Amino acid sequence: MTQVHYDKIALIGIGLIGSSLARMIRKAGLAGSITIASRSGHTLAAAKALDLGDHYTTDNAEAVRDADLVIVSVPVGASGQVAEDIAAALKPGSTVTDVGSTKASVIRQMQPHMPSHVQFIPGHPIAGTEQSGPEAGFAELFAGRWCILTPLPDADPDAVARLTRFWEACGSRVDQMDPEHHDMVLAIVSHLPHIIAYNIVGTADDLEMVTESEVIKYSASGFRDFTRLAASDPTMWRDVCLHNKDAILEMLARFSEDLASLQRMIRWGDGDKLFELFTRTRHVRRSIIEAGQDVAVPNFGRNVQAPTDSAKPD
Amino acid sequence: MTQVHYDKIALIGIGLIGSSLARMIRKAGLAGSITIASRSGHTLAAAKALDLGDHYTTDNAEAVRDADLVIVSVPVGASGQVAEDIAAALKPGSTVTDVGSTKASVIRQMQPHMPSHVQFIPGHPIAGTEQSGPEAGFAELFAGRWCILTPLPDADPDAVARLTRFWEACGSRVDQMDPEHHDMVLAIVSHLPHIIAYNIVGTADDLEMVTESEVIKYSASGFRDFTRLAASDPTMWRDVCLHNKDAILEMLARFSEDLASLQRMIRWGDGDKLFELFTRTRHVRRSIIEAGQDVAVPNFGRNVQAPTDSAKPD
Incomplete structure (x- = not known):
């Protein structure tokens, strides 16, 4: 059985999707610890007040250090900057994924920055509400919804299988397709x-x-x-x-x-x-x-x- | 206080709106008796099985005889035919209204057939669901919703006030405006x-x-x-x-x-x-x-x- 638990998960961005993931990871015991990063001190303070994670930082690079799974949950236009921020600090063997609503553009923005020793597996949970921000999240958001992964041709099947199990443990069903x-x-x-x-x-x-x-x-x-x-x-x-x-x-x-x-x-x-x-x-x-x-x-x-x-x- | 109770109400058409009205009229005791007319024997049998009224008929003219209030709840394209059907049988002093989603066209179709001894007061409850048929109705459909009346210039204020009270007793708030x-x-x-x-x-x-x-x-x-x-x-x-x-x-x-x-x-x-x-x-x-x-x-x-x-x- 593929391991679903990650020792350390880093969440970059803590809006509706990020904060729903934080809640579900806690609820289902999917990580040893959760580190939350947001470039907004105000949002980070809200996440802390909601007790969504174990560590909080405004520094994306610091957040991903030692993380086994990094989940980028920011507006898709900010993906490239996040990739640049975290590239040098990523742990060898770790997996980086995202939740963006567009996939070809996210790959164009992030892939060039990804070191060869990490697995970059783009993803998109088809779930949401009209609300936003860390207060809007809830653990059941992904229950019964689909999550689409768009792994690149050279993706490691084990890393993809493990990320698939992660989303299934969040309540999702998982599909794969090409980004286009x-x-x-x-x-x-x-x-x-x-x-x-x-x-x-x-x-x-x-x-x-x-x-x-x-x-x-x-x-x-x-x-x-x-x-x-x-x-x-x-x-x-x-x-x-x-x-x-x-x-x-x-x-x-x-x-x-x-x-x-x-x-x-x-x-x-x-x-x-x-x-x-x-x-x-x-x-x-x-x-x-x-x-x-x-x-x-x-x-x-x-x-x-x-x-x-x-x-x-x- | 304006009288809200009608001795006999005739419902022409018993789909989502007609059947919701039937249920609410019963629930709130707004009529002495309810007569239901539908040109479809199948729909009429469904209404009867649901016990929505006191009398059932496929004959529109028979339905309105002795009725104090006639509510036409049919697709707007059928309004003219219904008006023609019922004109000669309408009781002097009675009120005829409708629930159609368009008002100028309903007036053009119905008004020429209305005898001078009845009050024709077009109306439109802003309420509905995506479902249809007598099974789809429920008494609470109008609660908190608006009902728009578009009385003609020569309408009797007392008849309009009484119909307004009727809709309020169904849970609606009532507005007036011109049909256009x-x-x-x-x-x-x-x-x-x-x-x-x-x-x-x-x-x-x-x-x-x-x-x-x-x-x-x-x-x-x-x-x-x-x-x-x-x-x-x-x-x-x-x-x-x-x-x-x-x-x-x-x-x-x-x-x-x-x-x-x-x-x-x-x-x-x-x-x-x-x-x-x-x-x-x-x-x-x-x-x-x-x-x-x-x-x-x-x-x-x-x-x-x-x-x-x-x-x-x-």
């Missing part, structure tokens, strides 16, 4: 949805004939669903847009073509084609629920509530 | 979000370089949120598209302009402008939560779950 395919898949399942959500909330915010107060009051009719994604961390999503440009532009072009076609159906009153599209999309949700990737209750369970006082008759 | 403004507001808060959701799910379904299985497995990274709206009733949404065309085309044009601008920021790597947009949209969600129109918990509460067995360490 990862970036294409994520462009449609994650990046495009976030961009579209930011865009529609921006459009609504700009209207001059419908007030913001009206948008907010009547948002339960659909709009509110988009505001969750559009409340995600701006730094993270700016970096995703800048670092997965080609795949995102490809998906945006397809989306816009399809939307132009749908707009034409509406303009010309083509009810049959509208009905056909609106029927075809229903099965996707059923499949997602069957795959355990969403809850089956209506309205994501938000309507399951006790009636309020105002619901009582006279 | 309603249709513009709903185009942005409800119709555009549904159309965008249907479109993105269609785009993902059509991809040749990403499999459907991949879209489903990794959907927790954002995509799954859109699949809820895209699982809504196809007949209802076809009719909305056909019956609120002008306002929807206006909102689609604005959305597409904004998306083209966002796409340009991505193509040219304008990180500052991306960051500015992604920051600006965050406050909208906070306002919606403060207004009681969505839950504050991350991921709509879907992540708040016990860790699964697979989350246990070795």
